[in-house]
Amino acid sequence: MQMEQIKEKVTDYILEATFAEKEKIKEDTLIFKEGFFDSMGFVMLLGFLEDSFSVKPVDADLVEENFESINAITNFVVRKQAA
Amino acid sequence: MNDTSKKPFSKDIILLDNVEEVIENITAQMRKDTFQRLHRMGGVIGISGGIDSSVCMALAAKAYGPEKCLGVMLPEQDSSGDSETLARELADKFGVKSILENITGALSGFKCYERRDEAVARVFPEYDPATYKMKIGIKQSGLYTNLPPVFNLTIIDADGNEKEERLPAKDYLQIVAASNFKQRSRMSMLYYHAEAMHYVVVGTPNKHEKEQGFFVKYGDGGADIMPIGQLYKTQVYQIAEYMGVPQGIIDRTPTTDTYTAEQTQEEFFYQMPHQLMDIYWYGYENGYDPAEVAEVMGETEDHVKAMFVNFERKYKTTEYLRLPPIREYYNGNI
Numbered sequence: 001m002q003m004e005q006i007k008e009k010v011t012d013y014i015l016e017a018t019f020a021e022k023e024k025i026k027e028d029t030l031i032f033k034e035g036f037f038d039s040m041g042f043v044m045l046l047g048f049l050e051d052s053f054s055v056k057p058v059d060a061d062l063v064e065e066n067f068e069s070i071n072a073i074t075n076f077v078v079r080k081q082a083a
Numbered sequence: 084m085n086d087t088s089k090k091p092f093s094k095d096i097i098l099l100d101n102v103e104e105v106i107e108n109i110t111a112q113m114r115k116d117t118f119q120r121l122h123r124m125g126g127v128i129g130i131s132g133g134i135d136s137s138v139c140m141a142l143a144a145k146a147y148g149p150e151k152c153l154g155v156m157l158p159e160q161d162s163s164g165d166s167e168t169l170a171r172e173l174a175d176k177f178g179v180k181s182i183l184e185n186i187t188g189a190l191s192g193f194k195c196y197e198r199r200d201e202a203v204a205r206v207f208p209e210y211d212p213a214t215y216k217m218k219i220g221i222k223q224s225g226l227y228t229n230l231p232p233v234f235n236l237t238i239i240d241a242d243g244n245e246k247e248e249r250l251p252a253k254d255y256l257q258i259v260a261a262s263n264f265k266q267r268s269r270m271s272m273l274y275y276h277a278e279a280m281h282y283v284v285v286g287t288p289n290k291h292e293k294e295q296g297f298f299v300k301y302g303d304g305g306a307d308i309m310p311i312g313q314l315y316k317t318q319v320y321q322i323a324e325y326m327g328v329p330q331g332i333i334d335r336t337p338t339t340d341t342y343t344a345e346q347t348q349e350e351f352f353y354q355m356p357h358q359l360m361d362i363y364w365y366g367y368e369n370g371y372d373p374a375e376v377a378e379v380m381g382e383t384e385d386h387v388k389a390m391f392v393n394f395e396r397k398y399k400t401t402e403y404l405r406l407p408p409i410r411e412y413y414n415g416n417i
Contacts, residue, residue, distance in 0.1 A: 032230055037231070039234070042233060
């Protein structure tokens with residue numbers, strides 16, 4: 001899957017899961033810092049990444065840099081798939 | 084952010100200066116609310132042998148008189164055996180009548196254990212509730228990050244061997260939903276006794292449980308009054324010492340007493356000892372400058388800032404638990 005397709009899927013998922021208006025969440029919006037996701041939202045996001053991209057983060061992957069925004073999540077998925 | 088009229092931040096800032104006066108004020112308000120506002124004649128308290136319910140019982144005995152209080156022990160098959168012994172000691176100490184209502188049968192009727200174990204077995208197919216113990220905890224330290232914690236399931240076999248796995252959302256939700264039957268069944272039983280005696284239910288959550296969302300909506304969060312709902316845990320301990328709550332209760336490590344394996348509240352939810360949590364939360368809540376808090380606590384300013392952001396997120400994301408049913412759907416104009 002190409003990077004742009006991954007980004008589109010991640011964006012669609014995040015908008016659907018947070019019920020947020022499209023203009024409120026940009027590619028670089030800090031989705032956790034700004035409170036769009038809580039613990040349960042994060043757990044569900046991990047499930048989505050596994051179901052959609054076969055990416056299963058290990059404990060060491062669970063750091064803010066990998067999940068803080070749509071861009072960060074996209075890059076993380078791309079990196080994991082390439083590994 | 085720094086308000087010059089505020090007390091300088093210190094590690095002792097949350098300590099009650101006059102415990103006796105605080106107790107007098109709380110108990111006077113309890114009497115007023117219970118007798119005059121709610122028109123009830125006394126109070127029922129679920130007693131677990133934990134510090135919060137013990138202090139609530141001590142306060143209720145002082146407020147209403149021990150003869151107008153009822154302590155109800157509500158164990159189930161997973162409860163620690165110490166809970167009952169300590170709860171009885173407490174009731175004896177304050178001269179309050181106590182009764183025991185074992186809710187295991189009610190929970191079996193709700194299929195609480197069956198539903199929980201089904202979800203656990205989806206994660207660990209070898210899990211057998213007859214021989215294994217289980218608990219849920221949070222693993223990574225989320226204190227200095229904006230990333231919320233995820234939940235891990237641990238099972239422990241008869242030889243003490245542990246296995247741990249991150250919980251998928253579906254299984255986590257089912258385990259929590261099933262376990263919450265415990266708090267909600269206790270609430271039902273407390274209301275039975277309260278209504279039968281025309282008493283109030285005295286709720287036991289403290290300030291952190293209420294504000295950080297560490298309670299079950301309509302479970303231990305279901306009550307008529309919450310006398311320690313504005314008190315930090317450190318202050319609850321101060322009151323416990325002052326009122327003579329049995330030392331065995333004061334010395335006991337706070338646990339969830341919800342899952343079959345032993346588990347502290349720190350491990351399950353708070354991620355730091357309550358003594359520290361109390362001070363940081365006070366700083367956050369009262370708008371202290373993170374730099375001032377950091378200097379007093381021997382922490383970095385960035386860590387304190389991150390902790391405050393974390394507290395804010397926790398408060399916002401648990402609003403659902405504190406909200407009563409929303410009913411603003413019709414404005415009467417049509």
